[in-house]
C-alpha cells in the first residue's frame with residue numbers, strides 16, 4: 001500500500017510526542033516535514049522538544065521548520081500546568097544534534113505543496129497559526145491540500161473555558177480561517193479525545209516493551225496523567241491522549257464514530273472565545289465543512305500506539 005503523504009504541524013507536548021511516535025512508527029506515512037507551532041510552550045521550547053523526540057525515535061533525517069512565535073493577534077497562553085516548564089517535563093530525553101531548516105514553516109509547506117505530484121494531508125496538533133498563514137498567503141495551493149486532520153475544538157465541551165479547547169482558544173482567528181478555507185477537515189476534538197484515554201495499565205504496556213521509545217512514552221504518560229487525575233476525576237484515572245487521534249483517523253477511520261457537520265469558530269464571544277460551534281444536529285442546514293469525530297474504539301487506539309512504539313528504537 002502506498003504511504004500517505006503528510007506534513008505534521010505540532011507543539012510538543014506529551015501527546016504531540018506520542019502523535020509523532022504513532023506517525024513514524026506506523027510506517028503508513030510519507031512524512032514530508034515537521035513544522036512547529038507555539039502552544040504548549042513557547043516556539044523555542046516546543047522546537048527543542050520536537051528535535052529531542054525525533055532524535056529519540058531515529059527520525060533525524062526529517063526536515064524541521066520554525067513556525068510562528070505567537071498567535072495571529074493575541075498573546076500565547078502556554079499549557080505549563082499540564083506539560084510543565086519545558087513543555088515536555090517528566091522523563092529524561094536524549095540531547096539532539098539536529099539542525100533546523102533555515103526556511104520558515106509556512107514557506108516550507110508551500111514549497112512542499114508546489115512540488116508535490118499529488119495532494120498532501122496536513123496534520124496540525126497545536127494552535128492553527130501556521131496553517132492559517134499558509135492558507136492566507138497561498139490560497140491557490142488549497143487544491144494541493146488533500147485534507148487537514150487536526151486535533152482541536154469540541155462539540156459539547158472545552159478545557160480552557162467551559163466551551164473552548166486549548167488549541168483553538170489560543171488562536172481562534174487562525175482556527176476560523178482554517179475552518180472557513182474550503183479544505184476538507186477532520187476534527188478530532190475533546191469529545192473523542194476524552195474517550196481516547198490512556199490508563200496506568202496502558203502506560204505499563206508501553207513500558208514493558210523495554211525499548212527507549214517505550215520507556216520514554218511511559219515516562220511521558222506518567223507525567224501527563226498527573227494533571228488529569230488531579231483535575232478531571234470524571235476520567236476515572238485516564239488521561240486523554242488527544243493528538244495521536246489526528247493520525248489514527250488517517251490510519252483507520254473505522255475505529256472512530258464521526259459525523260459530517262458545519263463548524264465555525266467563535267472569535268469574539270464574551271464567554272465563548274475560541275469555541276468551535278459545531279452544528280451537530282444540522283439546525284442551520286448548511287453544507288458540512290468537517291468530519292467531526294466523537295467516539296473511538298479505545299482498545300484499538302492503544303493497540304495502534306503499542307504497535308508503532310514497538311518498532312521504534
Ligand code: BDR
Nearest residue numbers: 013015079125166167242
Ligand atoms: C490540546 O492542547 C494541548 O495541550 C495538547 O497537546 C493538545 O494538542 C488538547 O486540548
Ligand code: CA
Nearest residue numbers: 013016125126
Ligand atoms: Ca498539541
